[in-house]
Amino acid sequence: MNARNLFIVDDDDVVRASLQSLMSVRSGLSIRSFRSGDAFLAELPMLDPGCILLDLHMPGASGLDVLKTLARQGEKHVAIILTGQGDVIRAVQAMKAGASDFLEKPCDHLSLLAAVDHAFEQLRQSTAENDRIRAAQDKLASLSSRELDVLKGLIDGRSNKIIAYDLDISPRTVEIYRAKLMEKLGVKSLSEALRIAFAGGLIPNPD
Template identity: 65%
Template sequence: MTTRRIYIVDDDLAVRTSLEYLLSMIGESEIRCFDSGDSFLESAPLLEPGCLLLDLQMPGASGLQVLSTVGGRPTRFVPIVLTGEGDVSVAVQAMKLGAIDFIEKPCDHLKLMTAVEAAFTQQAASTAEEQRKAKAISLLEQLSSRELDVLRGLIDGQSNKIIAHALDISPRTVEIYRAKLMEKLQVRSLSEVLRIAFAAGLVPMD
């Protein structure tokens, strides 16, 4: 089983100790505590991906400042913010910066454990998505510029004849390029081609 890493960032020793004890019940977990946002940010580049439990009100770098640096990168850290202020506007701002949930102190144990499990689920999904994207990009990089032109025509739903006219080549040549690009992409159908294009970001999402 993959080790699930949890990073607790809070300037209150009692809170850190309590959270560490509670979260140690999560199987295959590795927990590290930081007494400030500054100390976490200093270590962050060398840390493995994990769930981040982050206090919003701390001396030095605040929770929002930490989020502005590491938030929005769920394949690295999935943040859950802890607030003792009950300030909904600050919590909303934190979620805009990448936090997936906010929990008021003192933490409800069940809600906290549920949020942490959700964070790991989201991180696994984000990592899998990144891997699919990287593989798709790698496959597309094998295509020649002309094969990419044909692919874009296929993405737009154009027939071989229309693609041929736009590229000033024959429909038969389009068929050849189409066969070559499908061979390089290791697929047998147009739907599989489109899935790769979507995964790589070649097709804009509305």
């Protein structure tokens, strides 16, 4: 099993050491610490996906600044914000900016472990969903323009005859294109093809 990456970003040396000591009891964790938001952001492009224990108040780039940068990077990291006691307003701002959870310092160790486990599960689900989307997009990209036209006709609920009329080809040719696109998508039914079309963004989600 690959190690799960945990990044601790806090300007307080004692807090960083305490968090690292506490989280080291969990097997399978690869832990790295950063003494500032700026130090973390400097290495962010090279870091693997993982969970971040992120202090809210730091000199230079604050926790909110880090969250804003993470939002532009996609869903590679899940952040848990660490706040001072009673700093609920800023914690809410952090949640709106994309934080998974927030904990007041000093952190209850059981609450911290539970929050980290939840963050890793969020990351796992997000990664699996992104993989599914990319796989669907790759399959759709393998279709020829004519096969894609036929698929769009099927998505619109048109019969082979109507699709043939719209594309100015014979119904038999539509059947051939349909068989080819099903083969390329690796599906045996129209419902499976539609699921790939949805996942790949060919069918827009309703507002």
